[in-house]
Amino acid sequence: MHTLPPYRRILLLTEGRLGVFTSKTAAVLLRYRAADIVGVVDSTYARRDIREIIPWSPPVPICAEVRSAAALRPDALFVGIAPSGGALPPELRTHVKAALEVGIDVVNGLHQRLADDEELCGVARGSGAKMLDLRTPPSPVVGAGRAQQTRCRRVLTVGTDCNVGKMVTAVELAAAARRRGLNAEFVATGQTGIMIAGRGVAADAVVSDFAAGAVEELVLSVADCDVCFVEGQGSLGHAGFSAVTLATIHGACPDALVLVHHAGRTHYRNPPHNPLPPLPALRDAYEQTAALVYPARLVAVALNTYGVERDLADAETARIGAELRVPAADPWRDGCEALLDAALEGIRR
Amino acid sequence: MHTLPPYRRILLLTEGRLGVFTSKTAAVLLRYRAADIVGVVDSTYARRDIREIIPWSPPVPICAEVRSAAALRPDALFVGIAPSGGALPPELRTHVKAALEVGIDVVNGLHQRLADDEELCGVARGSGAKMLDLRTPPSPVVGAGRAQQTRCRRVLTVGTDCNVGKMVTAVELAAAARRRGLNAEFVATGQTGIMIAGRGVAADAVVSDFAAGAVEELVLSVADCDVCFVEGQGSLGHAGFSAVTLATIHGACPDALVLVHHAGRTHYRNPPHNPLPPLPALRDAYEQTAALVYPARLVAVALNTYGVERDLADAETARIGAELRVPAADPWRDGCEALLDAALEGIRR
Numbered sequence: 001m002h003t004l005p006p007y008r009r010i011l012l013l014t015e016g017r018l019g020v021f022t023s024k025t026a027a028v029l030l031r032y033r034a035a036d037i038v039g040v041v042d043s044t045y046a047r048r049d050i051r052e053i054i055p056w057s058p059p060v061p062i063c064a065e066v067r068s069a070a071a072l073r074p075d076a077l078f079v080g081i082a083p084s085g086g087a088l089p090p091e092l093r094t095h096v097k098a099a100l101e102v103g104i105d106v107v108n109g110l111h112q113r114l115a116d117d118e119e120l121c122g123v124a125r126g127s128g129a130k131m132l133d134l135r136t137p138p139s140p141v142v143g144a145g146r147a148q149q150t151r152c153r154r155v156l157t158v159g160t161d162c163n164v165g166k167m168v169t170a171v172e173l174a175a176a177a178r179r180r181g182l183n184a185e186f187v188a189t190g191q192t193g194i195m196i197a198g199r200g201v202a203a204d205a206v207v208s209d210f211a212a213g214a215v216e217e218l219v220l221s222v223a224d225c226d227v228c229f230v231e232g233q234g235s236l237g238h239a240g241f242s243a244v245t246l247a248t249i250h251g252a253c254p255d256a257l258v259l260v261h262h263a264g265r266t267h268y269r270n271p272p273h274n275p276l277p278p279l280p281a282l283r284d285a286y287e288q289t290a291a292l293v294y295p296a297r298l299v300a301v302a303l304n305t306y307g308v309e310r311d312l313a314d315a316e317t318a319r320i321g322a323e324l325r326v327p328a329a330d331p332w333r334d335g336c337e338a339l340l341d342a343a344l345e346g347i348r349r
Numbered sequence: 350m351h352t353l354p355p356y357r358r359i360l361l362l363t364e365g366r367l368g369v370f371t372s373k374t375a376a377v378l379l380r381y382r383a384a385d386i387v388g389v390v391d392s393t394y395a396r397r398d399i400r401e402i403i404p405w406s407p408p409v410p411i412c413a414e415v416r417s418a419a420a421l422r423p424d425a426l427f428v429g430i431a432p433s434g435g436a437l438p439p440e441l442r443t444h445v446k447a448a449l450e451v452g453i454d455v456v457n458g459l460h461q462r463l464a465d466d467e468e469l470c471g472v473a474r475g476s477g478a479k480m481l482d483l484r485t486p487p488s489p490v491v492g493a494g495r496a497q498q499t500r501c502r503r504v505l506t507v508g509t510d511c512n513v514g515k516m517v518t519a520v521e522l523a524a525a526a527r528r529r530g531l532n533a534e535f536v537a538t539g540q541t542g543i544m545i546a547g548r549g550v551a552a553d554a555v556v557s558d559f560a561a562g563a564v565e566e567l568v569l570s571v572a573d574c575d576v577c578f579v580e581g582q583g584s585l586g587h588a589g590f591s592a593v594t595l596a597t598i599h600g601a602c603p604d605a606l607v608l609v610h611h612a613g614r615t616h617y618r619n620p621p622h623n624p625l626p627p628l629p630a631l632r633d634a635y636e637q638t639a640a641l642v643y644p645a646r647l648v649a650v651a652l653n654t655y656g657v658e659r660d661l662a663d664a665e666t667a668r669i670g671a672e673l674r675v676p677a678a679d680p681w682r683d684g685c686e687a688l689l690d691a692a693l694e695g696i697r698r
Contacts, residue, residue, distance in 0.1 A: 137556075142589040142590075142619070143588045143589035143590075144588050144589060144619065144620050144621055145588035145621060145623065146621070203557065204556070204557055204558040205556055205557075205558065206556065206557055207486075207553070207554055207555065207556055207557070208552065208553055208554075208555055208556070208557040208560040208592045208593045208596055209553040209554065209589070209590060209592075209593060211557040211592045212588065212589055212590075212591065212592055213589060236595075236638065236641060237641030237642060238599075239492045239493050239494035239561060239599050239642045240491040240492035240493060240558070240559075240561055240562060240599075241491075241492075241558060241561075242561065242595050242596075242599050242638075242641070242642075243557045243558075243560045243561055243592040243593065243595050243596040243599075244557045244558060244592065245595075246585075246591050246592050246594075246595045247557055247591075247592040250587075250588050250589075250591050250592075270491070270493065271493050272493055272494060272495075274494065274642075277640075277641050281637070281640070281641070282641065284637060285634075285637040285638050285640075285641055288630070288633060288634040288637055288638075289585065289591075289634050289637075289638055291626075291630070291634075292585060292586030292591070292626050292630070292631065292634055293586060293588045293591075293623075
């Protein structure tokens with residue numbers, strides 16, 4: 001498991017890519033770690049008002065380079081992009097090197113590891129800065145269904161596809177549960193989740209024999225809370241990533257599942273862009289496969305309606321809720337009290 | 350994908366562990382590569398008649414050390430054990446080093462890689478011997494369901510647990526299909542399978558994001574045969590290894606599934622030794638989960654009755670066949686004509 005130092009003055013690196021979709025990691029961190037972010041490094045957008053680009057952002061400055069952000073006294077630079085393939089583009093590497101040179105730690109969620117870059121290692125050694133590669137796998141553990149024995153109840157977000165909002169839904173549900181006085185934890189299974197929670201594991205970077213075990217260890221680490229909301233991965237019907245999905249299911253042994261769907265999406269975003277399965281068939285597959293280790297019911301649907309017109313979003317939410325006969329809502333737009341009610345009802349034993 | 354050189358004079362290394370269960374890899378190779386094996390290295394059993402220990406073995410000598418096997422003119426030493434954890438015991442490493450010193454290639458299926466051992470690397474460089482670590486993952490590819498577009502039909506063996514006979518069943522089915530004149534391939538997804546087929550990939554050692562992609566690439570490499578029999582991994586209900594299982598399903602896009610079960614086994618062999626799920630529930634979960642990418646029916650059950658008394662084995666075979674309403678047989682004891690009939694019927698489109 002990765003545990004980050006308690007950074008409180010974070011710079012986000014997006015060089016040339018700042019945007020809701022083009023720097024998804026930064027956009028999400030600007031919402032969920034707003035209080036800990038002091039600025040963004042992106043020469044393309046330097047000195048622009050960040051709220052024109054990321055509407056929900058706090059009013060932090062956009063700097064052209066790490067040196068010009070020195071007055072912000074940053075304690076870490078977080079790589080704020082997540083491109084397909086997971087490589088570090090050269091124009092971002094320049095800023096990473098500059099940060100390390102002046103002793104600023106760098107947190108990186110890309111598949112490409114900073115620790116494999118000899119020059120950066122040398123610079124970090126020289127300044128004493130740390131490099132944290134969040135996709136470095138934990139030591140291997142074989143899953144054994146131990147999560148089902150925790151004191152805490154477990155809710156897992158599962159998706160109809162990648163990039164639909166499973167992490168955001170889990171974060172919002174945990175926050176809503178805490179507002180109700182519950183001792184609730186968000187459990188991060190991906191690199192952006194780790195940047196938000198400060199701890200977690202990137203399940204997709206774990207060797208498949210040990211992926212469920214990695215998620216299980218993570219749930220055991222919050223065993224004594226009241227309820228944990230585990231970030232799911234991929235989709236059980238995704239031709240490439242379903243293995244990671246099942247590792248989160250059998251690793252976390254959830255009591256309840258919350259299905260997350262991007263309103264209006266009819267086909268997988270990845271090639272070959274096959275049609276998504278009918279939602280009832282997907283629900284049945286999730287429940288039946290979970291039950292082979294530990295039974296879980298699908299108790300709610302979180303609809304991601306970002307960019308969808310209000311009328312259409314409402315119609316889609318009503319339609320899907322009726323189709324699966326569970327509460328449905330957009331946790332970002334509508335809040336997630338209704339989803340939380342359903343989840344807490346679903347985890348009663 | 351790993352492709353082995355065409356070794357024809359193989360030594361098997363089992364040091365202190367020769368036995369049907371204690372050196373499973375060697376035992377299986379003595380059946381399926383009988384014509385290519387010239388001897389076994391195991392000082393504990395040296396000069397014993399190997400057929401007292403492995404009943405189906407060809408009458409090859411057991412030697413105390415690699416040097417005393419020189420007259421057999423071996424071209425490779427295969428590590429013939431697969432201990433839990435996957436480490437290379439020191440007493441086996443001694444023989445590995447001795448083989449490398451005299452220029453004999455070493456093929457290793459353990460998680461622990463010979464290439465990470467600096468001393469062995471030095472010895473191999475000196476003699477020109479090669480070290481082949483079969484658990485080294487292939488270059489990363491994201492699965493995209495492309496196996497469903499191959500000319501060949503695809504049959505996947507799936508299990509009720511680990512160590513039930515999925516690999517043996519796939520090997521036997523492919524051999525039976527070839528005897529009927531079909532251009533049939535066995536597709537190896539584990540290290541022992543690779544040692545038999547001479548090519549394949551160890552799916553359990555691939556990072557979970559890329560495990561389905563690795564199996565998909567493998568199936569595409571035999572796209573033009575008539576029918577391929579893909580070795581499954583783990584079980585969809587296994588708390589630790591289900592992710593690997595699903596990677597083989599969505600990677601191979603099988604037309605038909607053959608369920609493999611160890612007669613009389615009621616609980617998982619791994620901790621916490623939970624009861625196996627009811628077979629109809631397991632079948633439904635396999636079929637529903639497969640269908641999210643490509644539909645497959647479970648068409649037969651291969652019963653592993655090794656060590657079970659004949660009467661009990663027959664009763665169990667009849668009972669399970671009736672329960673799932675498909676042909677059931679032990680491919681090792683009964684041959685697999687009935688299973689092959691069911692598989693070939695099942696893959697008709």
